[in-house]
Amino acid sequence: MKTGLQKNNSKKEMLHTNRSSDIQEFYRNKSVFLTGGSGFLGKVFIEKTLRATEAKRIYILIRPKKGQTVEERIDVMFKDPLFTELNRIKPTARTRLAPILGDCLLPNLGISSTDRQTLIDEVQIVMHGAATVRFNEPLHHALAINVRATMDLIQLAKKMVKLQAFVHVSSAFANCTVFHNDEIYYTNELNMTAESMCKVADLLGPDKTNRMTNEWCGKSPNTYTFTKALAEEAVLNQGQGLPICIFRPGIVIPTYREPVVGWVDNLYGPMSILYGVAHGVLRVLYIHLDANANFVPVDMCANLMLVSAAQTAKTVKQSPTEPPTIYNFVPDERNMLKWDTYRRTLEEFAPKMPLTNMIWYPFAIVVKSKRLYNILILLYHIIPGYIFDFLLLLMGKKRRMIKMYDKIHKQTAVLDYFVENKFTFTMNNTLKLFHSLSSIDQSLFNFDMLAINWYEYFYNSLLGVRRFMGNEEPDTIPKARQLWQRLLILHRTVQLIVYGGISALLSWTFLRVFHVL
Structure with a gap:
């Protein structure tokens, strides 16, 4: 059994060689605009992009928080153990990260006219990962962040003169009123469009909108899944003409391999259960043990985001009238994980x-x-x-x-x-995408869920939770x-x-x- 927190030196050495890689070549000298960069997945995406590619710039949407300026927040981020290896091998990588002052709660993402023009002139790839992931978020607030911000970003992307790819990060559970999810759109499950829902919310205001949550959400169990489904509808109908795709990850959990095994920075979902039990506080769990546990490592999610953008830039040129491709990402059915x-x-x-x-x-x-x-x-x-x-x-x-x-x-x-219902997914597009990669890119940007040893993975995750959340070496x-x-x-x-x-x-x-x- 591996120690879990040791570096995977052979893989990292491979990352920084001069061997040919189509994905690395795609990102060379390109500028990326990322929303949600201060979140769990966003941090891993930033680290991997700076470490594994020669992208010219990553613009990240960020706001002051808890008395810290945006620059101070970025400085704190780069002191996290996640960035230790990057700081060692590329000490100037921090200079390739450029903050864009903004907020998804504000109209047009709160971006100044000067910064908007910079993004319009410079950006080739958009990664939209910002979202509120709280299931019980007040509806008016969830609509602003998960839906309106998506529509505003789509309109901004349409003005980007160099745009080659736009990846919208959704969720495998966005359409959870359907228990078997294919890589297709389920707009028929909604009772209105994203645009009309936002207009109604504007007319009613926060209090009335929130009081009518049950009526608006319909069969959706919470505001998170409802608004994520609306955002997918916006991508389908308002993203026409854009080189855009949708990435639907399952429940995102600690890193599998890189840059640090078992890294995590939050106690949401399965990790909160794990820590609560380990702490001696949580003693009773309501779980159906025979159900699929649709967990996905965060580093594999970042890799798939990078690869799906490159694929979108290529395929949309060939089939510009096709609906945006969807990439479901959950454990491979041949290596399924049960609770x-x-x-x-x-x-x-x-x-x-x-x-x-x-x-x-x-x-x-x-x-x-x-x-x-x-x-x-x-x-x-x-x-x-x-x-x-x-x-x-x-x-x-x-x-x-x-x-x-x-x-x-x-x-x-x-x-x-989600405990009482069983969910299954197809991953045809995702599997096809992985097998289309060269052996070099399959190694550099791995998202092969079939290869995961879950026994080893959870051993490493436990060590990671102890170290990164419990501060225990x-x-x-x-x-x-x-x-x-x-x-x-x-x-x-x-x-x-x-x-x-x-x-x-x-x-x-x-x-x-x-x-x-």
Whole structure:
């Protein structure tokens, strides 16, 4: 078993040789405009583009945040371990990144006239990755970011005199009202167009629009999937004449290989479950273990974005009247990942690399009945939460457990639709694209989901979560194992007391009844 956080030196050495690569040649001296560059996928895309290609410039849409200027935010980004290798081999790469001050919440993305003209004159490739990924985002807000910004960017792209490719990052679950998704459009599932929905939202205003969320979303389970589906409709009908395609990734999770194995910078989705269980907080999971876990490594997503742009630039010239190509990206059906595989590998590896800040012995009870789940969270979350908060109160500390559990339960509740329904996908376009690459480009820009060893991948992901989210290096594992042993003894003791008490109560009740009889 590999250590997981070691660099894949052979692959990196290959990346920086002078061997011929069609994809590298396509990006040579070109300018890219990226939205969503400060997000999880955006950062990986920036790092890979700067490290693996000689792109002239990456313009990124970015805004000041939390008291930091855009330049300060970029400086902080480049100090992340994700960029360590890039900073080592290409110390001037930072100069190829140019901020464009803007905000997807604002009309025309909040871009100044001067910056708009720069983009119009210079950009050959657009990568639209900006989105709000919160499932329960207020509808008016989600429409502004996920739909209106997409339409505004399409109109801006139509003015770009050098444009060769536009990649719109959607989601494999954008059309989740359909349980088998082909690489086609599902506009018939919508009750209106993107343009008309935005016009109605403008007329109604935020409060009225948000109050009518259920009516507008229809069969869509949340505002995220509804607005992502609307954005796809905008690409299809407003993107006519553009060299444009749609990339639909599954649930994006830590890096598979590069530039650092297991890198992650957020605790969304599966990683939040993983960290919650490892921390000893999350103890009951509502999951159907036989369902497909449609996870995709973030570095493979960045690679497919780069390759799909190059392919779009070539194929749209040949067939300009065809609908924009869609690339679904989920685990290969010949190497399918089930939630049960995810659970079993984590059960095996978690005790070998626990956290040093666990609050309780980590364990998880998996159920597929919502009614049973609600009973168990009362027993394993709510009641222990009140007990823990009471102890904190006695120690003069701030109570936090019930508030935290309330947040966890609200977040997990929005996933019920995806737990209760099974989704399958075709990936014909994606597989065809990969097999059309030269062997060099298949290696340099790998997105072959068939080749993933899921057993090894989750081992590396666990190490990555410890290091990048828990700030715990591998040398802390011995100390964490000692804590794990102590918490195990405490956990078994509590179980003995509780189960013993229940047994005694039942025995006493039985004897009383028997005595009465």
